[in-house]
Amino acid sequence: MENNKLQERDSFGSKLGIIAAAAGSAIGLGNIWKFPYITGVYGGAAFIVIYLICIAAIGFPVMLSEFIIGRKGQRNAIGAFQKLAPGTPWFLTGWMGVAAAFMILAFYGVVAGWCLEYVFKALINSFAGQSPEAIGNMFGSFISSTAKPIFWQVFFMLLTGLIVIAGVKDGIEKYAKILMPALLVIIIILDIRAVTLPGAKAGLEFLFKPDWGKVSAQGVLVALGHAFFSLSLGMGTMITYGSYIGKKENLADTAIQVTIADTLIALLAGIAIFPAVFAFGIEPGAGAGLVFVTLPNVFQQMPGGYFFAILFFILLTVAALTSSISILEVVVAYFVEDLKMARKRATVIATIAITLLGIPCSLSMGSMSKVTFFGKNFFDLLDFTASNIFLPLGGLLISAFVGWYMGKKEVEAEVNQEGVNISYIPLFMFLVKFIAPIAIAIVFLNGIGLLKF
Numbered sequence: 491m492e493n494n495k496l497q498e499r500d501s502f503g504s505k506l507g508i509i510a511a512a513a514g515s516a517i518g519l520g521n522i523w524k525f526p527y528i529t530g531v532y533g534g535a536a537f538i539v540i541y542l543i544c545i546a547a548i549g550f551p552v553m554l555s556e557f558i559i560g561r562k563g564q565r566n567a568i569g570a571f572q573k574l575a576p577g578t579p580w581f582l583t584g585w586m587g588v589a590a591a592f593m594i595l596a597f598y599g600v601v602a603g604w605c606l607e608y609v610f611k612a613l614i615n616s617f618a619g620q621s622p623e624a625i626g627n628m629f630g631s632f633i634s635s636t637a638k639p640i641f642w643q644v645f646f647m648l649l650t651g652l653i654v655i656a657g658v659k660d661g662i663e664k665y666a667k668i669l670m671p672a673l674l675v676i677i678i679i680l681d682i683r684a685v686t687l688p689g690a691k692a693g694l695e696f697l698f699k700p701d702w703g704k705v706s707a708q709g710v711l712v713a714l715g716h717a718f719f720s721l722s723l724g725m726g727t728m729i730t731y732g733s734y735i736g737k738k739e740n741l742a743d744t745a746i747q748v749t750i751a752d753t754l755i756a757l758l759a760g761i762a763i764f765p766a767v768f769a770f771g772i773e774p775g776a777g778a779g780l781v782f783v784t785l786p787n788v789f790q791q792m793p794g795g796y797f798f799a800i801l802f803f804i805l806l807t808v809a810a811l812t813s814s815i816s817i818l819e820v821v822v823a824y825f826v827e828d829l830k831m832a833r834k835r836a837t838v839i840a841t842i843a844i845t846l847l848g849i850p851c852s853l854s855m856g857s858m859s860k861v862t863f864f865g866k867n868f869f870d871l872l873d874f875t876a877s878n879i880f881l882p883l884g885g886l887l888i889s890a891f892v893g894w895y896m897g898k899k900e901v902e903a904e905v906n907q908e909g910v911n912i913s914y915i916p917l918f919m920f921l922v923k924f925i926a927p928i929a930i931a932i933v934f935l936n937g938i939g940l941l942k943f
């Protein structure tokens with residue numbers, strides 16, 4: 491019975507498919523929208539170096555931990571803990587993950603909807619001949635309006651649901667294998683355009699020549715928090731995807747490849763954006779509006795800008811889509827396996843529920859902006875609770891679970907199915923037992939305001 495059930499479980503069909511799907515999850519708005527703007531705000535190259543350290547010392551071990559839990563448990567984010575640690579409260583980690591998935595996808599779908607609107611705006615050449623002020627107002631009035639952002643959010647959620655309904659191999663993997671190479675091609679085209687602009691050098695120096703005077707404690711915390719978000723860690727996405735990875739695959743290699751792909755795309759996004767920003771004399775620390783306000787300004791001054799604007803916003807949408815399907819899958823896998831729902835029904839219910847939760851997020855940019863909870867509007871409340879509380883706490887528990895509850899022998903048995911090289915295990919155990927939990931605890935306490943830097 492148990493065996494039959496395992497065989498029936500959908501899974502990834504190929505190595506390339508695993509990497510495309512997991513890298514597709516990791517690479518998203520976090521890389522292309524958020525990474526460049528926080529790099530701009532926190533000082534460029536020095537921030538990037540710190541970010542890279544966080545990725546290697548904490549991000550990578552937590553990702554491998556999630557893969558180990560998922561593949562060994564052969565279940566969704568909640569079920570995996572129930573199976574590996576029956577009768578203990580560890581499954582609450584998975585519960586937090588499913589709750590975080592609801593919250594993150596609710597607001598992620600809204601921002602992804604903005605990207606779709608901007609594909610459309612770029613297509614009809616809306617930025618041409620506009621003053622920087624007009625382009626700023628265009629963004630402000632669009633996100634604060636009522637119907638349009640909701641229309642695009644619903645449209646985007648529909649696309650997400652349609653891919654997830656088709657399943658792991660025939661939905662998620664199939665689309666990731668098409669969309670991820672497309673994304674790579676688009677970003678390389680944008681990079682070539684950016685580095686060949688006259689005056690591109692200043693932007694590249696900003697990205698690659700560290701000015702250590704610009705490092706701040708706040709910057710370090712932002713870097714670690716972003717490493718989590720960007721690698722899709724702390725909420726069971728990689729547990730869920732890990733459960734679809736075949737026993738023959740080398741989990742450490744997979745985690746390394748996904749981590750490198752995610753980091754590379756973030757850097758390529760920086761290379762696409764900053765040379766242009768500097769070449770046109772625009773302030774790099776523009777914040778969250780960088781891609782929606784600063785870039786359209788850049789595009790409309792740039793030779794070929796019409797074409798590159800369209801490509802850029804398609805890139806953003808594609809990246810968002812392969813991430814949103816991974817978030818939805820966390821919820822759907824739980825509904826299917828533990829609540830015994832058919833996949834189609836599970837996807838429809840989860841998509842509708844999350845879309846509804848996203849509507850007040852969208853409205854909180856306009857008509858509901860005065861409705862606040864603990865001083866935050868609905869969008870910020872969900873973002874804060876999920877990204878600053880649930881994800882770090884989830885990551886801490888996940889690394890502690892692998893480091894302390896499972897322990898070295900079990901870890902070795904899971905990663906060493908094919909007699910792969912496991913000489914890295916002592917270092918990995920040290921990272922998941924001590925470094926990751928302590929570093930995450932510091933970020934977490936800071937995130938909820940108990941520790942101030």
Ligand code: PHE
Binds near residue numbers: 520521594719725
């Ligand atoms: N990693 C995705 C991004 O960079 C977002 C994400 C977070 C996806 C958490 C899944 C889980 O945009």
